Amino acid sequence: MLELIQDDGGVTVSSEQLARRGHTTAAQVRKDLSHFGSFGKRGLGYSVDELRDRLRIILGLDRVWRVILVGAGRIGSALFEYPDFKKRGYDCVAVVDSDPAKIGEKWGERVIRPAEELESLIKELHAALVILAVPASAAQLVAERSVNAGVRGILNFAPVQIQVPEDIPVENVNLVMELEALSFQITRALTP
Amino acid sequence: MLELIQDDGGVTVSSEQLARRGHTTAAQVRKDLSHFGSFGKRGLGYSVDELRDRLRIILGLDRVWRVILVGAGRIGSALFEYPDFKKRGYDCVAVVDSDPAKIGEKWGERVIRPAEELESLIKELHAALVILAVPASAAQLVAERSVNAGVRGILNFAPVQIQVPEDIPVENVNLVMELEALSFQITRALTP
DNA sequence: TTGTGTGAATCCCTTCACAGCG
DNA sequence: CGCTGTGAAGGGATTCACACAA
Numbered sequence: 001m002l003e004l005i006q007d008d009g010g011v012t013v014s015s016e017q018l019a020r021r022g023h024t025t026a027a028q029v030r031k032d033l034s035h036f037g038s039f040g041k042r043g044l045g046y047s048v049d050e051l052r053d054r055l056r057i058i059l060g061l062d063r064v065w066r067v068i069l070v071g072a073g074r075i076g077s078a079l080f081e082y083p084d085f086k087k088r089g090y091d092c093v094a095v096v097d098s099d100p101a102k103i104g105e106k107w108g109e110r111v112i113r114p115a116e117e118l119e120s121l122i123k124e125l126h127a128a129l130v131i132l133a134v135p136a137s138a139a140q141l142v143a144e145r146s147v148n149a150g151v152r153g154i155l156n157f158a159p160v161q162i163q164v165p166e167d168i169p170v171e172n173v174n175l176v177m178e179l180e181a182l183s184f185q186i187t188r189a190l191t192p
Numbered sequence: 193m194l195e196l197i198q199d200d201g202g203v204t205v206s207s208e209q210l211a212r213r214g215h216t217t218a219a220q221v222r223k224d225l226s227h228f229g230s231f232g233k234r235g236l237g238y239s240v241d242e243l244r245d246r247l248r249i250i251l252g253l254d255r256v257w258r259v260i261l262v263g264a265g266r267i268g269s270a271l272f273e274y275p276d277f278k279k280r281g282y283d284c285v286a287v288v289d290s291d292p293a294k295i296g297e298k299w300g301e302r303v304i305r306p307a308e309e310l311e312s313l314i315k316e317l318h319a320a321l322v323i324l325a326v327p328a329s330a331a332q333l334v335a336e337r338s339v340n341a342g343v344r345g346i347l348n349f350a351p352v353q354i355q356v357p358e359d360i361p362v363e364n365v366n367l368v369m370e371l372e373a374l375s376f377q378i379t380r381a382l383t384p
Numbered sequence: 385t386t387g388t389g390t391g392a393a394t395c396c397c398t399t400c401a402c403a404g405c406g
Numbered sequence: 407c408g409c410t411g412t413g414a415a416g417g418g419a420t421t422c423a424c425a426c427a428a
Contacts, residue, residue: 014387021353026387027421034389042427043386059372060379067371074273078266079367084351088368129374153374155367159276161213169377171370175271175347176280178363179259180251182321182345185361187252206409218409219399226411234405235408 014045065090066126068151070142071133072097072105072112075157079131080107093125098138118142119149128152136160143170206237257282258318260343262334263325264289264297264304267349271323272299285317290330310334311341320344328352335362 015029022029033040033051036058040046056062067090069076079085080092095107098115105112113121121127130146132139132154139158146154153169156162159177164170207221214221225232225243228250232238248254259282261268271277272284287299290307297304305313313319322338324331324346331350338346345361348354351369356362 016387023353025421027423028419030388031390031420038389040388042388044428045387058376058379060375061372065371065375074266074270078270081266082367084368088371090368090371128378129371152378155370155374161215167381169374171373173365173367173370175274175365176276176282178347178365179257179280179282179321180253181363182347182361183252183257184250186320186344187250189359208409217399219401220397222410223398223412230411232410234410236406237409 011048012041012045013048013051015040017045061089063089065128066093067091067129067131068093068118068121068125068127068146069095069131069133070097070115070118070146071131071135071157072099072102072107073133076131076133077107079133079157090129093127094121096121098134115142118145122146122149122151130154132156132158132162134158203240204233204237205240205243207232209237253281255281257320258285259283259321259323260285260310260313260317260319260338261287261323261325262289262307262310262338263323263349264291264294264299265325268323268325269299271325271349282321285319286313288313290326307334310337314338314341314343321347323347323349324354325349 015026015033018029019026030040033046036054039050039054069080069092072095076095076097080095085092092110094113095110096113096115096118097103100114102112103114122130128151130142130151130153132142134142136158139156139160140162143154143156143162143164147164147168151168154162154164154171156170156172157174159174161172162170207218207225210221211218222232225238228246231242231246261272261284264272264287268287268289272287277284284302286305287302288305288307288310289295292306294304295306314322320343322334322343322345324334326334328350331348331352332354335346335348335354335356339356339360343360346354346356346363348362348364349366351366353364354362
């Protein structure tokens with residue numbers, strides 16, 4: 001959402017313009033925004049600056065989220081190196097892995113910690129989010145341990161549905177599922 | 193979806209059981225499946241084998257999808273090493289990158305090709321899908337080139353909305369957006 | 385005049401409830 | 407019986423259309 005209004009200098013933007021960028025309709029944009037209050041000027045549109053600030057607050061991006069990365073494999077390292085990570089308000093406060101060969105390795109200024117320390121790290125570092133970049137077989141257990149230690153949300157890259165209490169939001173990223181979604185859309189277009 | 197029925201041996205499964213695993217309702221499962229025909233036995237449930245086979249066909253997974261990976265950075269390598277990739281019917285027929293230092297490098301049995309060859313590779317290897325694991329600044333151009341060369345769908349890991357003809361499905365995977373979704377859900381739960 | 389904010393109408397998806405088949 | 411498949415009901419989201427503010 002925020003991507004749509006990286007714009008600057010241009011002081012104002014209309015629902016019509018936002019809609020074009022977001023693959024949606026002007027009415028949709030207005031309805032959505034009005035849901036959180038009415039911060040547009042009639043006849044003009046929305047102030048870009050004000051819109052950015054308001055959305056930051058609404059999305060909870062006006063704070064830094066402390067994140068622990070579980071799993072220092074390829075996916076983990078790809079995420080860790082992701083350039084926008086810190087810029088967007090996410091602070092990776094620890095990296096843990098269960099592989100003794102990896103423990104102690106330095107990633108930037110972080111040292112990879114043993115997986116057993118997960119709970120204590122979550123508590124001591126006050127991590128709110130955990131990123132699961134572990135094999136499918138380990139995901140459920142790590143999720144449970146994380147929730148018990150007080151984590152508030154989980155980003156799950158393991159290709160399994162993890163079961164957690166329903167007040168803990170989980171976002172799943174699953175490569176194969178994304179590819180299957182493409183496969184389905186292409187197939188459906190061919191055989192109606 | 194298919195994950196829900198990796199089961200075997202057990203010959204039959206009810207909408208109720210599927211619903212539990214999929215975080216949904218029995219009625220929902222029946223409605224969804226009935227959309228594609230009626231292949232359940234009343235009083236029994238769905239034959240696991242038949243269900244698997246039917247869904248494979250519906251989702252277009254009864255064929256091998258030829259994929260080209262664009263971008264041999266960290267995300268690219270994480271995807272390339274993804275174990276289930278080939279097993280699930282996706283064949284990475286080429287890897288391209290624009291970095292001269294990477295070109296020629298061997299990844300498994302694939303040699304990294306220069307980015308200029310993208311179009312010819314798509315055509316010669318009959319690639320149907322492209323995975324964009326490139327920086328945001330390059331994504332739009334690579335997408336356009338891919339579509340012009342005949343690609344049918346795009347899996348986009350770059351943190352930008354790419355614009356393509358609307359008959360070309362695009363699936364976006366964006367780490368920061370996933371984290372923002374978590375952030376929003378947690379924030380909303382606190383401030384109702 | 386322009387473009388928001390919003391009731392009203394509409395559409396679509398989910399849930400209900402049950403007839404009917406194995 | 408048990409469980410599917412499906413019309414009917416319900417509810418939430420999208421679209422329409424317009425009064426009104428800048």
